[in-house]
Amino acid sequence: MAKPTPLKPEEASARAYVDRLILEKLTELGEVVKPSEVAEKLQSAGVGLAAVRSLLASNPDKFAYSERRWVPAARIEGIGRPFSEIVRLTLDRFGGPMSLTLLTSELTNAHGMEEAFLAEALPRIVQSDDRFLLTRSEELALSAWVFKAHDEPVTRTLRLNGVELEDVEALAAKLKGFDWRDPDATVKALEKTAPVNLKVLGAVAWMALSPQEDQSHLLYDWRTFNAELLSIPGFVISSDGFLSPEADAKKWISTAVKVAEKLAPTIEIEDAAPIELKPDDIETAIKRILAADGTMTATSILESQFEITPSVRTFPDDMRNVMTALTKDARVWWVGGDRFRKPNDAPDFIYTLPDALQFVKSDHLQEDGDPVDVELTDEGLSSSLRKLIVHPLATDVQDEEFIPALKQLPERLRLVLKPIHRELGTFPMSQFPTGWFEDEPSIQELVFIAPDGQELQVWMNGKVRLLFNLFDWWLDQPIESGSVFNLGRTHKPNVFEFSWEEQTDPVVYISNQRMEELRELATRSEEMSTFDILREVMTHWPKGADFLTVLWEVNVVRRTSRRLLASLLSSYLCFYQRSGSPVWHYDHKKVEQGFDKTKKKFIKKD
Numbered sequence: 001m002a003k004p005t006p007l008k009p010e011e012a013s014a015r016a017y018v019d020r021l022i023l024e025k026l027t028e029l030g031e032v033v034k035p036s037e038v039a040e041k042l043q044s045a046g047v048g049l050a051a052v053r054s055l056l057a058s059n060p061d062k063f064a065y066s067e068r069r070w071v072p073a074a075r076i077e078g079i080g081r082p083f084s085e086i087v088r089l090t091l092d093r094f095g096g097p098m099s100l101t102l103l104t105s106e107l108t109n110a111h112g113m114e115e116a117f118l119a120e121a122l123p124r125i126v127q128s129d130d131r132f133l134l135t136r137s138e139e140l141a142l143s144a145w146v147f148k149a150h151d152e153p154v155t156r157t158l159r160l161n162g163v164e165l166e167d168v169e170a171l172a173a174k175l176k177g178f179d180w181r182d183p184d185a186t187v188k189a190l191e192k193t194a195p196v197n198l199k200v201l202g203a204v205a206w207m208a209l210s211p212q213e214d215q216s217h218l219l220y221d222w223r224t225f226n227a228e229l230l231s232i233p234g235f236v237i238s239s240d241g242f243l244s245p246e247a248d249a250k251k252w253i254s255t256a257v258k259v260a261e262k263l264a265p266t267i268e269i270e271d272a273a274p275i276e277l278k279p280d281d282i283e284t285a286i287k288r289i290l291a292a293d294g295t296m297t298a299t300s301i302l303e304s305q306f307e308i309t310p311s312v313r314t315f316p317d318d319m320r321n322v323m324t325a326l327t328k329d330a331r332v333w334w335v336g337g338d339r340f341r342k343p344n345d346a347p348d349f350i351y352t353l354p355d356a357l358q359f360v361k362s363d364h365l366q367e368d369g370d371p372v373d374v375e376l377t378d379e380g381l382s383s384s385l386r387k388l389i390v391h392p393l394a395t396d397v398q399d400e401e402f403i404p405a406l407k408q409l410p411e412r413l414r415l416v417l418k419p420i421h422r423e424l425g426t427f428p429m430s431q432f433p434t435g436w437f438e439d440e441p442s443i444q445e446l447v448f449i450a451p452d453g454q455e456l457q458v459w460m461n462g463k464v465r466l467l468f469n470l471f472d473w474w475l476d477q478p479i480e481s482g483s484v485f486n487l488g489r490t491h492k493p494n495v496f497e498f499s500w501e502e503q504t505d506p507v508v509y510i511s512n513q514r515m516e517e518l519r520e521l522a523t524r525s526e527e528m529s530t531f532d533i534l535r536e537v538m539t540h541w542p543k544g545a546d547f548l549t550v551l552w553e554v555n556v557v558r559r560t561s562r563r564l565l566a567s568l569l570s571s572y573l574c575f576y577q578r579s580g581s582p583v584w585h586y587d588h589k590k591v592e593q594g595f596d597k598t599k600k601k602f603i604k605k606d
Contacts, residue, residue, distance in 0.1 A: 380602025
């Protein structure tokens with residue numbers, strides 16, 4: 001069995017909480033052969049079969065796989081031990097207060113103890129053994145989880161409980177003036193401080209109720225205080241000793257499921273051979289896809305039909321077999337990754353390039369009859385522009401060049417939103433390195449997941465080189481040009497983690513006020529050449545502007561290619577760069593000097 005992967009503290013705590021949920025259901029069932037028996041009971045909580053299987057197989061302290069059955073690990077470890085040690089071990093592995101009913105069931109099934117004996121023995125050890133505590137809600141807990149104190153000195157008591165004085169003082173300051181003698185003091189203190197460390201809260205109560213003074217009454221009773229504290233509804237205990245609002249548990253479950261997904265590829269539960277798909281198996285899968293409301297993944301088909309998850313050793317071969325069968329069947333539509341839908345079940349707008357993304361050509365002529373707006377070959381461009389026109393932020397739909405794939409593709413990308421794509425709800429594939437998306441099929445469904453868990457269905461058309469259906473998320477971003485977001489791979493095919501950056505891109509950013517100025521220019525640009533538009537744009541930048549800044553400002557006014565703009569800057573004498581400076585300047589006094597005639601030989605022929 002694989003060793004657990006080291007986790008961050010918050011991941012470990014979340015994982016321990018879900019382990020407890022699984023252990024509770026496993027204890028109720030007694031033992032299970034199929035993890036799906038546990039998953040079925042936890043489905044409403046958001047814990048699926050893949051997570052259950054992965055977590056079961058990666059925590060030998062909690063779960064044991066014995067004789068092809070899953071059982072609580074404490075059951076195996078407790079064999080032959082004294083009664084009180086069996087109880088302590090069971091509670092310790094459970095990781096939280098355990099109902100007497102559930103504990104009795106476990107001790108009866110696992111160790112053959114009679115219920116009549118347990119009905120007498122359990123209350124007895126609570127009274128005689130300081131290691132145990134019975135809550136008001138009839139749950140047994142370990143005293144090691146709470147603050148135990150009598151009349152010992154403060155320093156010694158805090159040390160015995162593993163509590164730092166500065167933590168106690170900080171919480172006491174938060175509860176300054178609190179009335180600990182109020183009949184509802186425990187509930188009110190928890191509501192005011194949660195999430196709070198159990199022991200620290202107990203220490204604050206102890207120091208207030210049992211002051212270190214001669215003749216003072218010692219009112220803190222650790223059993224009574226914690227019996228009530230651990231019975232307050234609406235709060236749950238975590239593995240790191242905190243009581244938190246029950247609502248936080250949803251976040252813990254989400255985190256634990258992600259942890260389970262990361263663990264899955266390294267876990268081997270049992271030896272098995274890859275499944276052999278029979279015609280009936282394929283028919284069942286096809287019917288499930290056609291009956292689904294939207295997309296169904298091959299991963300979910302393996303899980304639901306065969307109880308095979310990524311934690312199973314044969315998963316890669318099983319996935320390959322299912323994918324081969326489904327992609328060959330014309331009754332279902334493969335939309336990339338392991339995703340399948342009803343045939344042609346996608347929005348109509350994803351199949352064609354929006355008209356607004358077509359480039360506009362002007363037919364203005366110079367006095368000698370040559371076109372005003374001309375494109376130059378690379379040799380005619382400024383040396384700095386030859387490099388810049390292949391920059392990902394210069395390229396766009398229908399205006400890009402094939403770049404060989406990198407030897408190692410990045411797992412996460414920084415991407416910049418331009419104004420026209422914000423308006424259309426699209427994004428150009430030119431900003432992605434070659435090979436970052438799979439080449440086939442040409443139409444693919446992607447899923448973007450935001451940090452808050454919100455998901456967005458995105459359609460990719462590899463032929464028109466465009467992502468569609470991003471409109472809702474783009475409009476939530478108040479910045480019209482230059483917003484930066486990150487997109488990262490996940491272990492799931494065609495599923496990506498999405499997040500906005502707080503900073504904008506310095507060269508693509510256009511303020512909202514400047515956008516309005518450019519839109520006003522657009523309203524009177526119909527009779528203007530692109531050269532004239534460029535001149536007006538450049539008047540806004542008396543100290544010069546970066547090529548990419550100028551490119552995307554001009555594109556707000558008129559859809560213009562990177563090469564055309566680079567050609568205009570390189571061939572008209574009114575535009576220039578100072579030595580060593582990356583920015584471009586405009587000199588209106590040199591407009592009459594017109595086109596640099598030495599560039600004519602570099603004009604591209606249609």
